[in-house]
Amino acid sequence: MITKAIIPVAGWGTRRLPITKIIEKSMLPVGNRPLVDYSVQELIKAGVKDIYMVISNVEPCQVQEFYKDNLALNQYLVDRGKEDRLALAKTLPDGVTIHYTVQDPAGKYGTAVPIALVVEEYRIDEPVLVFMGDDFIWNPEGESAAEALIKAAGENESAILGVEIDKNKVEKYGVLSAKDGRLVGVVEKPTPEEAPSNLINVSKYIMAPDLLDRIVKYVNEHDFGPQDQEYMVTDPIDEYIKDGGVMRVAPTTGEYLDGGSVEGWLHANNVVCGGKK
Numbered sequence: 001m002i003t004k005a006i007i008p009v010a011g012w013g014t015r016r017l018p019i020t021k022i023i024e025k026s027m028l029p030v031g032n033r034p035l036v037d038y039s040v041q042e043l044i045k046a047g048v049k050d051i052y053m054v055i056s057n058v059e060p061c062q063v064q065e066f067y068k069d070n071l072a073l074n075q076y077l078v079d080r081g082k083e084d085r086l087a088l089a090k091t092l093p094d095g096v097t098i099h100y101t102v103q104d105p106a107g108k109y110g111t112a113v114p115i116a117l118v119v120e121e122y123r124i125d126e127p128v129l130v131f132m133g134d135d136f137i138w139n140p141e142g143e144s145a146a147e148a149l150i151k152a153a154g155e156n157e158s159a160i161l162g163v164e165i166d167k168n169k170v171e172k173y174g175v176l177s178a179k180d181g182r183l184v185g186v187v188e189k190p191t192p193e194e195a196p197s198n199l200i201n202v203s204k205y206i207m208a209p210d211l212l213d214r215i216v217k218y219v220n221e222h223d224f225g226p227q228d229q230e231y232m233v234t235d236p237i238d239e240y241i242k243d244g245g246v247m248r249v250a251p252t253t254g255e256y257l258d259g260g261s262v263e264g265w266l267h268a269n270n271v272v273c274g275g276k277k
Contacts, residue, residue, distance in 0.1 A: 002127050002150055002206065003049045008114035009036055009063055009133035010056040010103040015260055026133035027062045028259050031272045034066060035259045037091070038136035043129060044096055046146035051098045052122065053133070054114035056105050064100060067092045108219060110231030111203065116219040119212045127156060128212070130205045137163065137204070138271055139254025149206045152181070152250035158240070159206040159248040162199030163256045168192050173200035174234070176249055183247040186234060199249065202256050203233075211240050211247075 013025030020028075026036035040051060055061050070089060077085050092098065101117050115130060129146055137145040145161050153159035160183055162176045170192055177184040177196035186201050187194070207215070218236040241247060257268035 001047055002129055003047060004052070004124065004126065005043045005048045005050070005129040005131060005146075006052045006054070006115055006118050007036065007039060007043075007131050007133045008054045008103075008111070010054050010105065010114060012056075012105060013134070013260075016262070016265075024056075024062045025259065027066065028134075028265060030257070030259065030265070030268045035136065035268075036063065036133040037066070038138075039131045039133065040067075040092075042136070042144045042146050043131065044093065046129075046144060046150060048129065048146070049096055051096065052101060052118040052128075053098055054101045054103050054117060057102050058105075061100075067098050108224070108231055109226070110224075110229075110233070112215050112219050112231040112233040112236060115207070115212070115233060116216045119216050124212060125209050127153065127158070127206055127208050130203075130207055132203050134260050135202065135256065135258040137161070137202070137252060137254040138257050138268075139252065142254060143252065145204050145250075145252055145254065148250040148252045149204065152248040153206045153208075154246075154248070156208050157206070157246050157248055158208045158211050159250050160237075161202060161204040162197070162249050162251045163202050164198055164251060164253050165200055165256075167195060167198040170195045170198065170200065175200055178249040181248055183237075183241060183249050185238065185241065199251055200256070201234075208245075211237070211245060214240050 009026040013020035027034040174186040176199040214236045258264040
């Protein structure tokens, strides 16, 4: 059973300026909850007990504030006879712990970096779920992304989520190439004719210990400057697969909702709030 998950939520969210000057991107509201909480609650329902969030060194951290008890608010609700709202104010259930790792925004940058930071700090040597903090899969009537990944991955195997979309819209995404349920590679922004499937990569994974070790080495052994390239997690994943590592593909029919752009955030609110089914 997988009980650990990594969620990167550091970064300035520059695509969403100016609002991200005062609100962290992962805390932008979708409906009545912040973006990141959709992934947090999904992971908890799938059995995760330890969540490792990678945050920036800016204080106060809004993510931390959201997931800790607000004693003054709780007392206010009790004093005014609103105890029925205490459950809404409790954003993290008993038995679940969020651990925080600080990432320096001026340091190394890219999707591999926060994963490497957590693995090194907590010496993780078991499979973990890895979800980004500013998007989620909306599938209220079906299997969640976390459940699909856990179902697809064997013991100590890795897995990647593949979201089904119209093949005529694949040109904006990395498209999964698979054989016998195993990832062969990711084809970046292919034409519909060149696309190996209609499954897109949305950066939701289960990562086995040998892949985690490879990610740490990739980050530590390369010295990309800020003008060179990002430390992309897909690079060590490609090497892992070429060397015989197994990464299962977990398809989902859920809808990918992304708060990284204004248009995506508005669409996510529309979907979650019932404006579009």
